[in-house]
Amino acid sequence: MSETILTPHESLAIIQKVVNSTRQDYHIQRKFYILWGILIAVASFTQYAILNNYISLAWYFPWIFFPSIGLILSLFWGISGKKTTLSYYNHFVLTMWFTLYIAMGISLYISLFYQNSPFPSILVCVGIGTSISGFMMKNRLFILCGILFGIGAIYCLYLPFQQQLLLNGACMLIGNVMPNLISQHV
């Protein structure tokens, strides 16, 4: 079988074309971000309902029940999911979110220890992750949503705890679930 031999100009053109056109966001598992955004929002709204006596459950119930659902589904999806092309972008984003989840867990523990509200620090962590993802993808929507989380974190400081729950839930839906849903269908 005869092969096309490339000239240096053609070679350079192929390399430039391929590198520019190769998608860097191969198979981003947006369902994980959507799932966790919804679960944290629902947990926040449920705790608000509990604190206002709309539902009679222990105050900590939503923070055990909904994250457990998230963990089980994430493990199931992770194990059953196909191994696909992993871009360096995706690898970085996955590592970054893993680190941020650990940071959120630690800040939650610190907040409980000092009996402070954990929401400002959680919103900051999610905001950092969303903004960096936006800058990496060159996606303005994600950058704006990251800024929204930052504003939400500062605004949280001026709100009573119960309203912080509503703000946290709203930020998760608008800043996390919405951009991932939109990007999934683009």
Added chain:
Amino acid sequence: MFNELDPILNSPVRLAVMSILLTVKHAQFNDLLKETQTTQGNLSHQLKKLHEAGYVQIQKTFKNNYPLTIIHISETGKKAFEVYVENIKTYLHLNENNT
């Protein structure tokens, strides 16, 4: 003097495959097929050549009863690609323009 361009890399599909593999941690066969816009048979043939030269590592597995082929670029492949790009730059006098 100009160095001869690596004959393994100096072919459109193989060069495209190597360029893609440099931008990803690992790639799935079907994604390479989409990006290179070639036929399944041709891609398999070109991958075999790259594999024989030690430029890529091919991992064949099954997932949910479907065959799954994952391709990685090897260290030898990375070095060969770097040398190839340097040689192209020399041919095109790009090194002198950039310095």
